[in-house]
Structures are given as structure tokens and as C-alpha cells.
Amino acid sequence: MEVKEYIKNLVKKAGIAQKIAENFDQKKVDELSSACAWFCCKEDFRKRIAAKLVEESRMGVEADKAMKIYNKVKGCYAGMKNEISVGIVERDYEKQLAKYIKPMGVIGVLLPVTNGEATPMVKALWALKSRNAIILAPHPRAKETCALIVEYIRSILKKYGAPEDLVLCIEPEHVSTETSNELLKAVDFNVATGGTPMVKVAYSSGIPTIGVGTGNATTYIDPSADIMDAAEKIMRSKIFDNSSSCSSENNVIVHKDIYDDVINAFEKAGAYIIRDKSAEKEKLQKALWPDWPEKILLNRDIAAANLKKIAEISGIVIPENKKFILAEENGGIGRDFPLTGEKLSLVSSLIRAENFDDALNKMEEILEYQGKGHSCGIHANNDELVNKMALRMKVSRILVNQPQTLGNSGAWFNGLPNTMSLGCSTWGNNSTGKNLTWHDIVNYTIVSWPFDPRQPEDDDLFPAEIRAANL
Numbered sequence: 001m002e003v004k005e006y007i008k009n010l011v012k013k014a015g016i017a018q019k020i021a022e023n024f025d026q027k028k029v030d031e032l033s034s035a036c037a038w039f040c041c042k043e044d045f046r047k048r049i050a051a052k053l054v055e056e057s058r059m060g061v062e063a064d065k066a067m068k069i070y071n072k073v074k075g076c077y078a079g080m081k082n083e084i085s086v087g088i089v090e091r092d093y094e095k096q097l098a099k100y101i102k103p104m105g106v107i108g109v110l111l112p113v114t115n116g117e118a119t120p121m122v123k124a125l126w127a128l129k130s131r132n133a134i135i136l137a138p139h140p141r142a143k144e145t146c147a148l149i150v151e152y153i154r155s156i157l158k159k160y161g162a163p164e165d166l167v168l169c170i171e172p173e174h175v176s177t178e179t180s181n182e183l184l185k186a187v188d189f190n191v192a193t194g195g196t197p198m199v200k201v202a203y204s205s206g207i208p209t210i211g212v213g214t215g216n217a218t219t220y221i222d223p224s225a226d227i228m229d230a231a232e233k234i235m236r237s238k239i240f241d242n243s244s245s246c247s248s249e250n251n252v253i254v255h256k257d258i259y260d261d262v263i264n265a266f267e268k269a270g271a272y273i274i275r276d277k278s279a280e281k282e283k284l285q286k287a288l289w290p291d292w293p294e295k296i297l298l299n300r301d302i303a304a305a306n307l308k309k310i311a312e313i314s315g316i317v318i319p320e321n322k323k324f325i326l327a328e329e330n331g332g333i334g335r336d337f338p339l340t341g342e343k344l345s346l347v348s349s350l351i352r353a354e355n356f357d358d359a360l361n362k363m364e365e366i367l368e369y370q371g372k373g374h375s376c377g378i379h380a381n382n383d384e385l386v387n388k389m390a391l392r393m394k395v396s397r398i399l400v401n402q403p404q405t406l407g408n409s410g411a412w413f414n415g416l417p418n419t420m421s422l423g424c425s426t427w428g429n430n431s432t433g434k435n436l437t438w439h440d441i442v443n444y445t446i447v448s449w450p451f452d453p454r455q456p457e458d459d460d461l462f463p464a465e466i467r468a469a470n471l
Contacts, residue, residue, distance in 0.1 A: 006174055007182045010135055014106045017163035018133035022103055024162075026086040032162055033128045037077035039156050040121045041070050053117045053145040059304035064241035065117045072118040073125065075410055075418030080129050080438055089444075096449040101442050103131040105188030110180060110202055112194040114244040114304060114344070116142030119193060119420040120149045124167045126438035135187065136169040137180040139194075143172040181205070189441060193421045196429070203429075210440055212421050213428025215246025216342040216371025217404045220253045220359045220389070221262055222380035225401070230379035231265035234348075237403030238324045239270075243346050244304035246422070247375060247408035250342050251366055252326065253351045253359045263326075263350070270323035272307075273350070276330050280316050281339075284327055287314035288347065289338050296338055303344045310346060326350045333365045341370045356385055360392055367394065373428025377404050396425050396433030410435055 024032075039045065043066075050065035090099035109123045120136050127134040138146035146169050154164040170179050184190050184205035192202035192211035199211035221230050234249050254262045263273055274280045287310070289296055302310055310325070311318045318325070329339045329349040339349040353359035363376055377399040378389055386400055399407050402414060410418030417435040425433030432440070458467070 003174075003176075003179050003182050007179065007186050010168055010170070010183075011106055011186045013165045014133035014135055014168050017165035018103065018105055018131070020163050021128075021131045021133065021166055024086070024131055026084065028162075029085055029129060029131060030081075032157065032160055033077065033080065033125055035160050036121075036125055036128055036153060036156050037073050040073045040153070045152060046070055049117050049145060049149060052148060053142060056144050057113050057116060057139075057141045057304075059114065059141075060241045060244050061306075068115070068241060069118045069121060071412075072409070072418060072420060073121050075412070076122050076125055076437070079410075079418050080125070083129075085129050085131065085438070085442070096451050098447040100445040100447065102445060104441055104443055105132060107132050107134045107441055108183045108187035108190045108207075109134055109136050110184075110190070110192040110194055110198055111136055111138045111142065111146065112198075113139035113142045114246075115193075115420055116145050117149075120146055120169070121153070122420045123191065124149075124153050126441055127166060128162075129438045130442045132441055133166045134168070135183060136167075137183050138169060138175060140175055143170075143175040147172050184209075191421065191436070191441065199429070210423070210432060210436065211430055212436070213373050213424030213430050214342060214371055215248075215374045215422075216250050216366065216369075217247050217375050217377065217408070218251040218253065218363050218366050218371070219249050219377035219379065219399075219404065220353070220356075220363060221255065221258065222356065222359075222378065222382065222385060223255050223258050224381045224385070225379040226381070227258060227261055227265045228268070229401070231262065231269040231271075233379075233401070233403040235266070235269040235271065235323060237405035237407075238348060239346060240403075240405050242304040242306055243324070243344065243405075245405040245408075246342070246344075247404045248344075249348055249377065249404050250371075251329075251340055251349045251351060251363075253353050253362055255356070255359065256352050256354055259352050266326055266350075270321065271326045272318050272322040272324070274316075274325060274327040276328040280314075281327055283314045283316055284310075284325065284347065285339060288343060288345070292338055293336070296335065296341065298342075298344060305345065307346050324348065328352075333362060334369045340366050356388070360389060363389075363393065371428075373424030373426070373430065373433065374422065375399065375404060375408050377402065394425075394427040396423060396428075397435075408435075 046066040046069045050062045054062050089101045150169040153167045157164045190202045190209040192199045196214045202209045324346040333340045375397045376395050410416040417437050419435040421436040423432035423434045424430045
């Protein structure tokens, strides 16, 4: 079947189902979203999907993926549970305004391979809560996993008397770049989660789109920090799902006064330290980017691979008790020093800073190279430093004394909304900097009633010194 015809039929099926869902009352919406979340959190299902994705994508860790599904699905449902998604959601009696919430229609969703387990489930939850239909476009290395997830969710919808076509995906035999691009042009709205090239394609589709940017999370460790606590948290963040997350700490900047102590702490936490200007560092860099300096293309076989695989590819001997690599990079930042970019692997750069201002300068330079708008972190017990970083860094979120992989997208230990899509603001070529939720795929109608005019007097509105000034 021709690609255009295939997508046309898929969107038609989703549209018919969505028209039915558009008339659901709040009770029905809540029943469906609750059931979807509950059954997706079931341990046997989570483990089956995690195992399938690791097998299919050759990336990540089964146990971590199963836990990711549980935390993200449960967290997203907890955030939406008591929220109104039908009818009037807001009433302002003083201004005589009422806000009505409405679905957008059929949503096209581009999925990343790195989070091909939890993202489809979270997006399905979004659709059910908002009374939209969704069509998922999986990565070729996650297409079978996506099909299993969709089949399972459709069985939940059938059990609770809802149209199964509210959740669809491009079927494995039809998955291709051409099919995904055609989908982007045929739906009512697009959500693109993945690398910058993918997001740019979605934005150029001619259909309203919300996308997320490139990660290159960088964190700073200050002398005021609990050094061992910082090392342990960064380690936990770095090794989760073999560092498949865009929030994984790619660069660790350390104040010179505690540099040696931090290295010792990281070694205790399981880091293998690779020193500057060493043969090991050259081998590692060549393994990560085989075509550098002509091209900076990450070696697919290293992305989200275990440490043993990285050691084999790079020819480095790493003791079995080590968990990740910290490679010193004090020569510079940017394209000539690719270790300061996103690595999507169990590798982070370690950078020395002369003082806090130098740390901010280096962090800023790193973000200008890659990752502007996404996130950064700080390990410090000094809110003045946090404030200085927040005022200066062009990022959408800053985590204080937290593991970024486990915290950026919302967690039980912070107040950020749970999500699988992180906006990076205009700094990262995105239209939003929020942790995206179901609220981002709905429309609103505002109803206004008249009241007696309330125009303020000029004397009350404008300051006296402004009114007295002359141009």
C-alpha cells in the first residue's frame, strides 16, 4: 500500500474514534486513564516490555526500563488524576470569564528509541485524559516494542468499552522515515520527542508542533557540597538505563579546591578515571566518534551500551567493579573537544574550574556548544550560588543536589511535573521550556460576559514621575 494511502487510512480510523471520545464525560475519561495506568504498571507487563526493548534496540538495562515504566506511568497518572479535562476548567467571576477545555483531535507522536518503553504509555495516558486519539511513530529499532505496547493498551480500551483506535501506531512493516514524515503532515498536532534533526522535521511539517531539544546536561560541584553525596547521586544518575537519558550528566565541573577529593569520591562510587592527554583518552574518544574530526557522529554501538562493551570497542581495560567512566577534559570546550558534548553513554567529562565564576563560564560555553535550553545542575549548600547560576544559565531547569536523570523529568523527591518530554525553550529551538504534560495537547474556549466599565483613572494607573516627564 502506498505510504500516503496507508497514513490516510490510519488517521481516518483515529479520527472516528476521537469523535466518539470527544463526547465522554469526566467519569469515563477518568476510568480509562486510571485503567490504562494501572495495567501498564503491572510487573509482568513492564518486565516483558523492558526485555523486548533491550533485545530489539540493543540499548539499556531491563531492570531500569521496567522501573522507568512504573515510575513514569504512575507519576504521570498521579499528576493528572483529579484534574478536570471535560467542560469548564476555570471560572473567574470578577472578570466574568469561563474557560472550557477541548481536545485537539488526532495527535502524531514521534518516539525516541532511548525511551521506547515508557514514552508510548505516557503519551497514551495523555491522549485518554485529553480525549484525543494518538498515532505513535516508533524508531525502527523499537517498532516491535511499540506494537506490543499499543496492542496491550488497545485491549484495555476494549475491556472498558472505548474505541480501540484511540491508540494506534505505525505497524512494524510500515515503519520508515517516509511514513513518519507523512504522518506529521496528516494529523491535527504533533509531539516530537527525540534528537534535534527529528524535531526540526516535525516543526517543518506545516502542522502545529511541540518538540523538545538536545540534552547535554552539565553539573557543578562546589566546595560547600557534600562531596560523597554528590558523587553517589551523579553515579546513580549516570548508570541508570546505561545513561540512555538526555538528562544524564555528560559533564561534571569541579572547583579546583576539591578536585582531588572529588576524584577520590567518584572512585569510591565506582567511576573509572581516565586522565587528560593519556592513551586511554585517545582510544575512548576514537571509539565514541570514529569519524572525528571530519564528523561528530556518535558510535551507535556505544550508545546506552554497558561498560564491558565500551571497554571492548575502545580497547581499554576497565576493572569489573567500575560502573562508569569519568574522562578529564581540561584542554578546552567545543567541537575540538568532543568529550564536552552529549555522549549518550556511560561516559562523562571531568572539568576543573578555578572558581565559581570560571565554572559558570565553562558551563555556559558547554551549553553553547550543545544542550542550550535543556538543563544543568549544582551540588552546593549555598543558595547564593544557586541564584547566580539561575540568573545566568540559559536552561529550562536547574536541579540542586539531585541526580539529573532521575529528577529532570519529575520525581517523587521533587516538584517537577512527571513527563517523558522536556521542553528546552527558544534557547533549544523549542516553543516551550516546560516539562510537557497532557495540558499541552488540548485547546481552550474562553467565554466572556459583559460588566460595567472599570477603566482606571490615569492618576491611578501611571506613576507621577512618568506623567510629569517630557520627551
